[in-house]
Amino acid sequence: xxxxxxxxxxxxxxxxxxxxxxxxxxxxxxxxxxxxxxxxxxxxxxxxxxxxxxxxxxxxxxxxxxxxxxxxxxxxxxxxxxxxxxxxxxxxxxxxxxxxxxxxxxxxxxxxxxxxxxxxxxxxxxxxxxxxxxxxxxxxxxxxxxxxxxxxxxxxxxxxxxxxxxxxxxxxxxxxxxxxxxxxxxxxxxxxxxxxxxxxxxxxxxxxxxxxxxxxxxxxxxxxxxxxxxxxxxxxxxxxxxxxxx
Amino acid sequence: xxxxxxxxxxxxxxxxxxxxxxxxxxxxxxxxxxxxxxxxxxxxxxxxxxxxxxxxxxxxxxxxxxxxxxxxxxxxxxxxxxxxxxxxxxxxxxxxxxxxxxxxxxxxxxxxxxxxxxxxxxxxxxxxxxxxxxxxxxxxxxxxxxxxxxxxxxxxxxxxxxxxxxxxxxxxxxxxxxxxxxxxxxxxxxxxxxxxxxxxxxxxxxxxxxxxxxxxxxxxxxxxxxxxxxxxxxxxxxxxxxxxxxxxxxxxxxxxxxxxxxxxxxxxxxxxxxxxxxxxxxxxxxxxxxxxxxxxxxxxxxxxxxxxxxxxxxxxxxxxxxxxxxxxxxxxxxxxxxxx
Numbered sequence: 001x002x003x004x005x006x007x008x009x010x011x012x013x014x015x016x017x018x019x020x021x022x023x024x025x026x027x028x029x030x031x032x033x034x035x036x037x038x039x040x041x042x043x044x045x046x047x048x049x050x051x052x053x054x055x056x057x058x059x060x061x062x063x064x065x066x067x068x069x070x071x072x073x074x075x076x077x078x079x080x081x082x083x084x085x086x087x088x089x090x091x092x093x094x095x096x097x098x099x100x101x102x103x104x105x106x107x108x109x110x111x112x113x114x115x116x117x118x119x120x121x122x123x124x125x126x127x128x129x130x131x132x133x134x135x136x137x138x139x140x141x142x143x144x145x146x147x148x149x150x151x152x153x154x155x156x157x158x159x160x161x162x163x164x165x166x167x168x169x170x171x172x173x174x175x176x177x178x179x180x181x182x183x184x185x186x187x188x189x190x191x192x193x194x195x196x197x198x199x200x201x202x203x204x205x206x207x208x209x210x211x212x213x214x215x216x217x218x219x220x221x222x223x224x225x226x227x228x229x230x231x232x233x234x235x236x237x238x239x240x241x242x243x244x245x246x
Numbered sequence: 247x248x249x250x251x252x253x254x255x256x257x258x259x260x261x262x263x264x265x266x267x268x269x270x271x272x273x274x275x276x277x278x279x280x281x282x283x284x285x286x287x288x289x290x291x292x293x294x295x296x297x298x299x300x301x302x303x304x305x306x307x308x309x310x311x312x313x314x315x316x317x318x319x320x321x322x323x324x325x326x327x328x329x330x331x332x333x334x335x336x337x338x339x340x341x342x343x344x345x346x347x348x349x350x351x352x353x354x355x356x357x358x359x360x361x362x363x364x365x366x367x368x369x370x371x372x373x374x375x376x377x378x379x380x381x382x383x384x385x386x387x388x389x390x391x392x393x394x395x396x397x398x399x400x401x402x403x404x405x406x407x408x409x410x411x412x413x414x415x416x417x418x419x420x421x422x423x424x425x426x427x428x429x430x431x432x433x434x435x436x437x438x439x440x441x442x443x444x445x446x447x448x449x450x451x452x453x454x455x456x457x458x459x460x461x462x463x464x465x466x467x468x469x470x471x472x473x474x475x476x477x478x479x480x481x482x483x484x485x486x487x488x489x490x491x492x493x494x495x496x497x498x499x500x501x502x503x504x505x506x507x508x509x510x511x512x513x514x515x516x517x518x519x520x521x522x523x524x525x526x527x528x529x530x531x532x533x534x535x536x537x538x539x540x541x542x543x544x545x546x547x548x549x550x551x552x553x554x555x556x557x558x559x560x561x562x563x564x565x566x567x568x569x570x571x572x573x574x575x576x577x578x579x580x581x582x583x584x585x586x
Contacts, residue, residue: 049444051443051444070448071443071444071446072446072448074446075445075446080444080446083441083444087440087444088441089433089434089438089441089442091433091437092433092434096430096433099427099430100430100434100442100445100447101445103427103431103445103446103447104446106427107427150445154445
């Protein structure tokens with residue numbers, strides 16, 4: 001097991017955001033975490049990235065505990081978060097943003113960093129030629145690609161993505177999702193938090209539905225897609241089915 | 247500023263500053279320039295702390311004073327070589343900053359401001375009350391001139407060039423720092439601390455380093471100050487001075503390259519100007535009038551140029567050349583040649 005989460009409990013002040021959450025992630029998987037606002041999806045990713053310290057529970061990466069470690073330790077050991085709302089560095093150039101993703105290995109890998117940047121530009125060709133522009137001048141879709149690129153520059157074993165589709169045109173969402181599928185095929189394990197259930201399950205191997213801090217439903221993407229509750233609550237299929245039955 | 251050739255601008259300014267002592271024989275002007283130079287050293291460090299690490303220190307006068315007293319005590323009591331004492335003047339505040347910063351910088355927001363505020367007041371009381379070591383309110387006199395080998399910095403002109411040289415080296419060093427891997431991380435913290443953390447930057451460690459660096463510079467300036475005035479007492483190292491340093495950093499413009507120099511020059515020159523001008527305009531006016539006008543002018547300045555004097559150049563440039571919030575150009579050319 002690449003990542004194993006056991007009975008994780010996380011609080012925001014007095015509010016419990018994660019309740020006894022268990023999750024196992026295999027190498028090379030693409031997981032989709034679904035659920036309504038406030039279900040604890042972002043908290044889960046941020047806890048894995050070291051931004052929240054769990055009250056109880058354990059997170060093991062390749063059999064070693066990383067529970068409660070600092071964000072820089074966790075990035076160094078192979079988990080990289082692409083945060084909600086992208087949070088790129090607007091006034092810094094696209095190139096600087098990418099290089100910051102490789103902050104922890106900048107000294108040791110200095111010679112190969114330009115190759116790594118070229119590789120990211122290959123994955124997101126739309127960024128080509130804009131390396132020197134301030135990242136804040138990019139469109140929303142390009143900013144999201146840059147945020148993913150910055151995450152990849154850390155050379156993570158696991159890439160965490162928090163709602164990459166927010167505020168983007170359907171075409172761009174499609175492009176980003178197919179890029180995620182490519183990344184998965186190249187061996188990166190991905191945990192994807194999404195409100196866009198349909199788009200996420202199309203590329204995911206497995207899906208999990210979170211409600212009030214824990215996972216209430218889990219299975220292959222096919223299982224989740226055909227679950228009647230998911231169809232009702234997240235895909236809005238009920239009316240369509242009723243219409244078909246008539 | 248678009249009409250000035252960028253390549254000639256900085257060398258021109260530096261050259262102009264360097265020939266000032268040759269065209270004036272006013273010791274008053276030189277002494278003001280030297281004091282501006284010493285404050286600029288402090289504000290350069292403070293600017294990194296405030297402009298990039300996003301922290302405020304209200305205790306930098308204490309580091310400035312610790313540097314000055316280190317030099318005074320080491321040279322007058324222990325007859326230590328002057329260069330060695332200057333080294334001590336920078337190191338001691340650095341070590342103390344590490345001790346204060348380690349517990350406080352892990353916390354958010356204003357904890358460092360509060361800790362340094364208390365620390366500054368304590369140190370000032372220490373200077374005033376520590377009779378045996380610090381000479382109490384009357385201070386320490388008879389500090390020797392700084393000497394390197396057989397060369398003694400015993401005149402204003404020599405000291406002017408010493409401070410100018412240190413400033414040029416320091417500015418080049420800071421420019422290099424901001425364009426380096428660490429500087430890129432500092433700029434990222436300025437932009438979004440949260441995102442910087444997720445990119446794997448140890449923000450607490452970087453802030454601590456910025457704080458230590460700023461204290462080192464304040465101590466260095468303090469040591470130089472002691473060698474220049476050759477007499478020190480507690481009064482230039484009070485809380486009021488700490489606030490002035492913060493003021494200089496803000497007026498000059500945070501995160502800009504020339505901000506510290508412009509801020510220090512503005513605050514010092516404005517103070518001197520008002521001391522001369524107020525009695526001329528309002529006869530029989532007391533010192534409080536100077537403070538009122540000083541405050542007014544700075545308020546007006548901050549209303550019309552909130553980014554500080556250092557950002558004026560950017561405002562004058564055509565809009566197409568402007569990078570939002572960018573004080574420094576990125577190091578792309580160098581990175582292109584050197585393989586990043």
